[in-house]
Amino acid sequence: MLDQHTIDVVKSTIPLLESAGPALTTHFYQRMFEHNPELKDVFNLTHQHSGGQPLALFSAVAAYAKNIDNLAVLGSAVERIAHKHTVFLIKPEQYAIVGGHLLATLEELGGDAVTEEVLTAWGKAYGFLAEIFINREAQLYLQTAQAQGGWEGTRRFVIKSKTPESTLITSFLLVPEDGKEVIDFIAGQYLSVSLEHDELEFKEIRQYSLSDAPNRNTYRISVKREAGGKVSNLLHDHYQQGDVIEVVAPAGDFSLIAEESPVILISAGVGQTPMMSMLNQLIAQKYANNITWIHACDNGAVHGFKEVIKAKTIANEQLQSYVWYREPAAQDLPAEDFDFEGTVELEKIAEHMLPNGQYYFCGPIGFMKAVKQQLLALNVPEPQLHYEVFGPHADL
Numbered sequence: 001m002l003d004q005h006t007i008d009v010v011k012s013t014i015p016l017l018e019s020a021g022p023a024l025t026t027h028f029y030q031r032m033f034e035h036n037p038e039l040k041d042v043f044n045l046t047h048q049h050s051g052g053q054p055l056a057l058f059s060a061v062a063a064y065a066k067n068i069d070n071l072a073v074l075g076s077a078v079e080r081i082a083h084k085h086t087v088f089l090i091k092p093e094q095y096a097i098v099g100g101h102l103l104a105t106l107e108e109l110g111g112d113a114v115t116e117e118v119l120t121a122w123g124k125a126y127g128f129l130a131e132i133f134i135n136r137e138a139q140l141y142l143q144t145a146q147a148q149g150g151w152e153g154t155r156r157f158v159i160k161s162k163t164p165e166s167t168l169i170t171s172f173l174l175v176p177e178d179g180k181e182v183i184d185f186i187a188g189q190y191l192s193v194s195l196e197h198d199e200l201e202f203k204e205i206r207q208y209s210l211s212d213a214p215n216r217n218t219y220r221i222s223v224k225r226e227a228g229g230k231v232s233n234l235l236h237d238h239y240q241q242g243d244v245i246e247v248v249a250p251a252g253d254f255s256l257i258a259e260e261s262p263v264i265l266i267s268a269g270v271g272q273t274p275m276m277s278m279l280n281q282l283i284a285q286k287y288a289n290n291i292t293w294i295h296a297c298d299n300g301a302v303h304g305f306k307e308v309i310k311a312k313t314i315a316n317e318q319l320q321s322y323v324w325y326r327e328p329a330a331q332d333l334p335a336e337d338f339d340f341e342g343t344v345e346l347e348k349i350a351e352h353m354l355p356n357g358q359y360y361f362c363g364p365i366g367f368m369k370a371v372k373q374q375l376l377a378l379n380v381p382e383p384q385l386h387y388e389v390f391g392p393h394a395d396l
Contacts, residue, residue, distance in 0.1 A: 002128055007069050009121035014065050016113050025057040028105040041203040042088050082136040083251040087192035095130040144249045149183040154194050154246040165304035171222040184214040185250035187281040188274045191221050192248035206231045209273040213280035224270035254388040261358045262289050266371055268296040268363030292352045296324040296344045300332040322349050346374045353378045362388045
């Protein structure tokens with residue numbers, strides 16, 4: 001445990017951290033990549049350029065400083081980050097590299113406020129947190145390696161098929177090249193794809209939500225073609241049936257809670273992919289309670305899994321589906337292709353927003369913030385709200 005003096009010194013630096021803002025972590029990443037360019041094979045450089053990753057790291061550092069005397073409140077954040085670290089195959093020795101650059105950044109940007117006492121305290125605090133992550137990640141690596149169908153590191157998978165789900169989303173069905181079974185996952189988790197290609201300057205690792213129920217034989221991911229997205233466009237345009245890709249085992253702390261409450265799945269855009277996995281798992285286990293599927297997108301051209309959901313709704317009487325199109329095209333038919341025009345207004349289907357339901361939602365940050373506000377306004381308790389953020393984490 002950290003001593004009280006260390007805790008007091010770290011907490012005294014909170015004003016310094018807040019005044020520096022995300023510039024602190026932007027400098028940290030620039031410094032680290034300059035001195036340790038090999039780490040560019042680990043970090044998502046797209047999130048670096050967008051500013052999302054430095055902002056997320058700053059938020060995490062600030063939260064750690066503010067709660068260093070009550071780390072229990074950071075438990076869910078630690079679990080989420082540990083899962084993300086395992087899919088990037090983070091090693092214990094890399095924590096020392098990161099810690100060295102973090103302390104150097106504090107010294108370089110902090111001026112006279114960063115004394116030797118401050119550096120010593122932050123060194124202890126970082127080492128304590130690093131040990132928490134190293135131990136938890138070791139547990140996760142071991143669990144994955146020892147589980148039925150599990151493996152260490154990456155494993156070679158063959159693209160068995162590619163299926164267009166909309167003009168932007170394509171599903172990839174993956175089978176292990178060795179023909180052996182694969183580890184089960186929990187609906188809501190993601191799979192990591194590790195790509196090395198002539199069109200990529202560095203090895204790139206990307207996470208894609210699993211979009212089907214577990215079956216021990218195959219995995220399915222559904223990938224949106226992102227404007228300017230190096231990896232997504234590479235998968236869409238260059239990787240074909242029969243090609244082999246390296247895959248890291250499933251991970252993630254966003255998962256379906258096993259209980260008999262009504263389940264409400266709310267998504268926008270490609271945020272429906274983890275919802276598809278949850279829905280398919282619920283149907284496979286013959287879930288007895290009501291399931292409500294709510295999806296929002298721009299129009300029919302980008303509406304993924306449209307016919308699939310229609311068929312499931314017909315085949316499963318406990319499943320209801322409601323669709324919002326923000327700007328329907330001329331060929332999009334009300335009551336046939338979509339139910340409501342505009343952005344999602346949950347009051348229109350308030351009878352399905354039950355206080356005892358479990359709510360899962362995924363999509364753009366703005367969409368999820370609006371969904372959360374609407375659900376709270378409809379008196380749904382916050383502990384029953386569960387969400388996934390694609391990319392660097394952000395609180396709603």
